[in-house]
Amino acid sequence: MITLARKLRVVDYFTLGWGTMVGVGWLVIMDDWLLRGGPLGGVLGFAIGGALLLPIGYVYGQLVTAMPDAAGEVAYTAKVFPRSISFATGWMMVLAYFIVCPWEAVAVGKIASYIFPSLDSMELYRIAGRPVYLPHVIIGLGLTGLLTWLNYRGIRLSAVFQNWTTFGTLGLFMVFVAVGVSKGSPRNFPPLFTHSGFVSVLLVIQIVPYYMTGFESVVKGAEESRPEFRSGGFFKAIWMAILVGILFYTIVIAAVGYVAPWRELTGERFMTAVAFERAVGARWIVSVILAAALLSLFKVFNGNLVAASRMVFAMGRRGLVDARVGQVHAQNQTPSVAVICMGLGTAACMFLGDAILVPISNVGSLASAAGWLAACAAYYQMAPTLRQRLVAALGALVGLLMILMKVVPFVPGHFIPYEWLALGIWVALGALAARRATS
Structure with a gap:
C-alpha cells in the first residue's frame, strides 16, 4: 500500500502551523481591525483571543500524539461520535482551510498593484461594486498553479518553500517594526478604543479564530513526519505557533498605532x-513591508493548501467523500487528486474578486471554532484524568462561545445575510458530497 512520504521535522511543523496562521491581514485589512477595536482594543482582542486558544492547543497536542492521523478532527470525533458528526466536523475544517486559498490568490493581485499601479486596468466585471481586473486574475491564477504543482510534486518541496517564506517573513517583520517604532510616538495611540472597551475587544475577539486558524494544521501532516520523529514534537510545534502568532499580531497592531496617527x-x-512610510519619511520601508507581505502570503497560501488537501484526502480515504480524492500518487507520495481539487477550487473561487475578502473571514471564524469545539468534545470523552477533562471542557466552551458570537443576532459583529448565504452554500455542497459518497 502506498503511503504519504515521511519527510517532516519539528521546524517544518512549526512553519506549517504558524505559516498557515499568519497571512496578510495585517497589511490588507489593518484598518478593519483598528476600526473594530482601536490600538488597545486590537492588542487586547488578539492577546485574549489567542490565550483562549491555548487549552485548545493542549487538546490537539494530546490527540495528535495518541492518533497521528491526517484526518485530524475527523479521526478524533469518529472515536466517540456518530459518522454524521465526524463528517460535519471535517467538512467545516475543510472550509476553514480552503477558504483562505482564494483569499490569498485575490490579495496577491492587490499587493502587486500597489507596487505597479498599472495592474489596476482591464476591468472584467464588478462584484458588490468592486472591480475585478484581468492582471489581478492572471497573477492569482499563476500563484495558484505554482503552489498546486509544488504540493503535487512532494511534501519536502512544499516544506522547504514554507520554511524559507516563514523565516523570511519574520526577519523582515523585525526590521520594519524596529525602524518604524524608533520614529513613532505614544501621542499617536488615542483613541485607544473605537467603541466601549468591552465592545471594542469583543469585536476583535470575534475575528481571532480566523486569523489564528492554522496551529491545528500541524495534525493534518501527522502521517508525514520523519521515521525518527518524536511525538512530543507535535505538541511543541502547536504551542510555538500559537505563542508566536499572539506576539506577531499584538506587536504589529501596537506598532501601527504607535508610528502614526x-x-x-x-x-x-x-x-x-502608509503608517510606516509616514513615520520614517522614506519609500524603502514600504518595499520592506510589501516584501514581507508577499512572503507571508505565499506561506499562508501554501500552508492552507497543504492542510485542506490532507483533510479532503483523509475524508476520501474514510469514504466520507468521493473515494478518488483519497488516492496517493505512486511516485510523489502525495494526495495528488485532493491537491488538484483544492487548486481548481481556489482558481474558481478567486473570480469572486475583492468582494470575498471581509465576509470570508467571518465564515472562516465560525468554521474553525466548530472544528475546535468538536475536537475538544471528543477529547473530553476520551481523557483519562479529571485535569485533562477540565482542560477539554474549557477548550470546548471557548469554541462554543466563538460560534455564538457569530450566530446570535444581538451580539455586535454577528453574521449578515451574505455570510449566512456563504455558509448555507457550503453546507449544501457538503450534503451533496456526502450523498455522492454514500451512493
Whole structure:
C-alpha cells in the first residue's frame, strides 16, 4: 500500500502551523481591525483571543500524539461520535482551510498593484461594486498553479518553500517594526478604543479564530513526519505557533498605532505601509513591508493548501467523500487528486474578486471554532484524568462561545445575510458530497 512520504521535522511543523496562521491581514485589512477595536482594543482582542486558544492547543497536542492521523478532527470525533458528526466536523475544517486559498490568490493581485499601479486596468466585471481586473486574475491564477504543482510534486518541496517564506517573513517583520517604532510616538495611540472597551475587544475577539486558524494544521501532516520523529514534537510545534502568532499580531497592531496617527489613515489602502512610510519619511520601508507581505502570503497560501488537501484526502480515504480524492500518487507520495481539487477550487473561487475578502473571514471564524469545539468534545470523552477533562471542557466552551458570537443576532459583529448565504452554500455542497459518497 502506498503511503504519504515521511519527510517532516519539528521546524517544518512549526512553519506549517504558524505559516498557515499568519497571512496578510495585517497589511490588507489593518484598518478593519483598528476600526473594530482601536490600538488597545486590537492588542487586547488578539492577546485574549489567542490565550483562549491555548487549552485548545493542549487538546490537539494530546490527540495528535495518541492518533497521528491526517484526518485530524475527523479521526478524533469518529472515536466517540456518530459518522454524521465526524463528517460535519471535517467538512467545516475543510472550509476553514480552503477558504483562505482564494483569499490569498485575490490579495496577491492587490499587493502587486500597489507596487505597479498599472495592474489596476482591464476591468472584467464588478462584484458588490468592486472591480475585478484581468492582471489581478492572471497573477492569482499563476500563484495558484505554482503552489498546486509544488504540493503535487512532494511534501519536502512544499516544506522547504514554507520554511524559507516563514523565516523570511519574520526577519523582515523585525526590521520594519524596529525602524518604524524608533520614529513613532505614544501621542499617536488615542483613541485607544473605537467603541466601549468591552465592545471594542469583543469585536476583535470575534475575528481571532480566523486569523489564528492554522496551529491545528500541524495534525493534518501527522502521517508525514520523519521515521525518527518524536511525538512530543507535535505538541511543541502547536504551542510555538500559537505563542508566536499572539506576539506577531499584538506587536504589529501596537506598532501601527504607535508610528502614526492611525485614525487619519483608516481610509488609506494598505494602512500599515502608509503608517510606516509616514513615520520614517522614506519609500524603502514600504518595499520592506510589501516584501514581507508577499512572503507571508505565499506561506499562508501554501500552508492552507497543504492542510485542506490532507483533510479532503483523509475524508476520501474514510469514504466520507468521493473515494478518488483519497488516492496517493505512486511516485510523489502525495494526495495528488485532493491537491488538484483544492487548486481548481481556489482558481474558481478567486473570480469572486475583492468582494470575498471581509465576509470570508467571518465564515472562516465560525468554521474553525466548530472544528475546535468538536475536537475538544471528543477529547473530553476520551481523557483519562479529571485535569485533562477540565482542560477539554474549557477548550470546548471557548469554541462554543466563538460560534455564538457569530450566530446570535444581538451580539455586535454577528453574521449578515451574505455570510449566512456563504455558509448555507457550503453546507449544501457538503450534503451533496456526502450523498455522492454514500451512493
